[in-house]
Amino acid sequence: MKMIVGLGNIGKEYDRTRHNIGFMTVDALADKHNATFKQDGAHNAFVADIRIAGEKVLLVKPTTYMNDSGRAVRPLMDYYDLDIPDLLVVQDDMDMELGRLRLRQKGSAGGHNGIKSIAQHLDTQTFNRLKFGVGHPAHTQKAVVDFVLGKFGKDEEPEMLGGIDKALDIFEAFASGSDMPTLMNKFN
Numbered sequence: 001m002k003m004i005v006g007l008g009n010i011g012k013e014y015d016r017t018r019h020n021i022g023f024m025t026v027d028a029l030a031d032k033h034n035a036t037f038k039q040d041g042a043h044n045a046f047v048a049d050i051r052i053a054g055e056k057v058l059l060v061k062p063t064t065y066m067n068d069s070g071r072a073v074r075p076l077m078d079y080y081d082l083d084i085p086d087l088l089v090v091q092d093d094m095d096m097e098l099g100r101l102r103l104r105q106k107g108s109a110g111g112h113n114g115i116k117s118i119a120q121h122l123d124t125q126t127f128n129r130l131k132f133g134v135g136h137p138a139h140t141q142k143a144v145v146d147f148v149l150g151k152f153g154k155d156e157e158p159e160m161l162g163g164i165d166k167a168l169d170i171f172e173a174f175a176s177g178s179d180m181p182t183l184m185n186k187f188n
Contacts, residue, residue: 002175003082004029005060006090007069007114018134019066019148021160022090022114025132025167026059032168037061043079044072052175067113070121077122088128088174090167091115092148096133099159101166103184104129128180130170132163 008014008023016024026048030037033050037059040047046061058080062072077087091112096102106126109116119125135156137147152160170187178186 001056001058001080001082002086002088003058003060003076003080004088004090004171004174005062005069005073005118007066007092008061009065010061010063014149016151017149018094018152019092021092021132021134021163023061025090025130025164025171026061028164029168029171030059035059039063040076043076045076047076052172053177055175055177057171057175068117069114070117070119073118074121084122084124084127085180088130088171089115089118090130090132092134093131094134094136094144094148096131096135097159098133098135098156099163099166100133101163101170102131102133102188103170103180104131105180105184128174130167132167 004026006022006026008020014020030048035048035050037046037048044062044064046063048059050057050059060072060076062069064071091114105128108125109119115129118127137143170183173183
């Protein structure tokens with residue numbers, strides 16, 4: 001079994017914002033497999049399950065808000081007895097251009113509070129991540145907050161949708177059993 005976690009914030013006001021690109025990518029995978037998310041109140045998440053190449057894949061959208069995502073991820077991993085290599089977390093990354101993707105097996109949170117929370121709850125910084133580039137605004141704190149919580153513009157949709165399509169290919173390969181070094185060589 002594999003678990004793919006998309007990071008984001010719940011609520012209509014956050015739909016289609018840059019910070020919710022993780023939610024958007026797992027939503028696209030659920031749509032591709034005709035799966036429906038159901039609220040799992042015991043684990044603070046919306047959860048859907050699909051099968052890829054015979055492998056069960058749990059799709060997760062934490063309902064804890066971004067900054068406390070680990071509170072949903074760790075209990076789900078414990079409940080389903082998943083090992084850390086079976087986890088892939090999708091996050092937004094402002095240091096990469098829109099639509100660009102990068103796989104990583106480990107590293108610091110790099111200022112991303114959702115990743116920081118997951119690392120704290122897993123007690124390790126070594127877990128699989130798919131960083132999804134959303135671009136970067138001017139370098140003032142207010143501009144950064146407004147930018148990540150801002151919605152994608154029409155002119156940004158081709159790059160954003162292209163990134164989501166590539167992410168779906170990565171998800172399929174991950175669920176089919178490709179190890180992270182192989183995925184990183186193929187997709188990075």
